[in-house]
Amino acid sequence: EVLLVESGGGLVQPGGSLRLSCAASGFTFSSYRMTWVRQAPGKGLEWVASIKQDGSVQYYVDSVKGRFTISRDNAKNSLYLQMNSLRDEDTAVYYCARDKCVGDCYLDYWGQGTLATVSS
Amino acid sequence: SYVLTQPPSVSVAPGQTARITCGGNNIGRKSVQWYQQKPGQAPVLVVYDDSDRPSGIPERFSGSNSGNTATLTISRVEAGDEADYYCQVWDSRTDHFIFGGGTKLTVL
Numbered sequence: 048e049v050l051l052v053e054s055g056g057g058l059v060q061p062g063g064s065l066r067l068s069c070a071a072s073g074f075t076f077s078s079y080r081m082t083w084v085r086q087a088p089g090k091g092l093e094w095v096a097s098i099k100q101d102g103s104v105q106y107y108v109d110s111v112k113g114r115f116t117i118s119r120d121n122a123k124n125s126l127y128l129q130m131n132s133l134r135d136e137d138t139a140v141y142y143c144a145r146d147k148c149v150g151d152c153y154l155d156y157w158g159q160g161t162l163a164t165v166s167s
Numbered sequence: 168s169y170v171l172t173q174p175p176s177v178s179v180a181p182g183q184t185a186r187i188t189c190g191g192n193n194i195g196r197k198s199v200q201w202y203q204q205k206p207g208q209a210p211v212l213v214v215y216d217d218s219d220r221p222s223g224i225p226e227r228f229s230g231s232n233s234g235n236t237a238t239l240t241i242s243r244v245e246a247g248d249e250a251d252y253y254c255q256v257w258d259s260r261t262d263h264f265i266f267g268g269g270t271k272l273t274v275l
Binding site: 082084091092093094097106108142147149150151152153154155156157158159160 | 197198200202204208209210211212215216221251253255256257259261262263264265266267268269
């Protein structure tokens with residue numbers, strides 16, 4: 048059974064940092080691209096960042112470029128999102144998800160999410 | 168950048184058919200996915216590649232895609248289908264995921 052479990056969310060002041068983690072199990076983690084998607088309170092889904100299987104290439108939505116860093120440790124079956132210079136508008140539930148790419152890509156499994164709240 | 172447009176809400180009586188649309192320029196040339204999100208839960212993939220269903224998703228859920236509109240159709244709607252539904256496409260030029268704004272399905 049594919050399982051994705053996020054952790055690391057919490058309350059942080061504007062300008063602060065958080066590191067989110069996603070523990071993966073039930074599949075060969077190193078064979079899949081992985082992605083973070085966020086959802087602000089009462090809002091829709093927003094793609095945040097993705098990373099290739101070997102960690103060599105990362106992709107980011109413009110609003111987080113230079114502030115967020117996606118990374119992975121294939122030996123630990125773990126995905127990370129380092130979030131720096133946090134803003135009020137980064138407040139959201141952050142989901143990690145597994146990419147399924149057959150030509151185009153989609154997200155076939157999602158974690159339950161972790162809430163990051165940016166507030167003074 | 169590519170934009171996906173969904174109606175904010177759709178209402179349907181139990182047992183009837185719900186149709187949720189996703190508009191985009193020449194979306195018929197892209198592969199469209201649909202996710203269901205119930206309150207307080209993570210999204211779940213219900214349709215991929217326009218019309219395929221993951222294992223465990225009821226046959227009542229189907230998809231189509233042509234021209235400038237993709238459609239998620241839910242037949243014989245049940246109270247448990249009440250949720251937000253999001254369409255998604257892949258931007259192969261930038262390797263980015265693009266989501267529609269979401270549609271809240273209300274079962275009357």
